Amino acid sequence: MRESDIPLTAVSTPSGMLWEWLFMHQGLKNAPATFNRMMSHVLHRFRDFAPSYFDGIFVHSRAEGDLRAVKVHVRHLREVSQVMREKTLYANLKKCVSCAPENPALGCFVSKNGVRADPEKISSICSWPTPSFVSGWV
Numbered sequence: 001m002r003e004s005d006i007p008l009t010a011v012s013t014p015s016g017m018l019w020e021w022l023f024m025h026q027g028l029k030n031a032p033a034t035f036n037r038m039m040s041h042v043l044h045r046f047r048d049f050a051p052s053y054f055d056g057i058f059v060h061s062r063a064e065g066d067l068r069a070v071k072v073h074v075r076h077l078r079e080v081s082q083v084m085r086e087k088t089l090y091a092n093l094k095k096c097v098s099c100a101p102e103n104p105a106l107g108c109f110v111s112k113n114g115v116r117a118d119p120e121k122i123s124s125i126c127s128w129p130t131p132s133f134v135s136g137w138v
Contacts, residue, residue: 042087043080050080056095058105073099 061073
């Protein structure tokens with residue numbers, strides 16, 4: 001956060017104390033957009049294999065030449081990890097999934113075969129009765 005923006009984050013407590021955030025707090029209304037822009041900037045050079053969506057980084061890899069996909073994937077993970085270390089960004093190990101055949105992302109499952117919807121997310125829609133007349137689905 002810029003030094004000049006710190007006073008804009010001030011919060012007054014009932015006892016009259018004034019608190020200012022020294023870093024971007026997630027309660028600020030522009031925090032998600034600012035964080036997403038920062039992640040896009042930090043990972044810009046990796047956008048072909050490591051796009052980000054807010055706090056998620058989706059590293060995906062294919063075989064290159066005579067290198068197997070796993071070796072390429074490990075290289076990509078190291079490159080992204082190195083940049084995160086340089087920028088003092090931390091990964092939540094509980095959310096990390098590596099070298100999996102299928103990964104959950106944004107309510108879908110992503111694999112080398114494509115994207116499919118999460119069955120849990122669409123179960124209520126799939127159980128809707130089929131309309132039997134035109135006004136039933138308008």
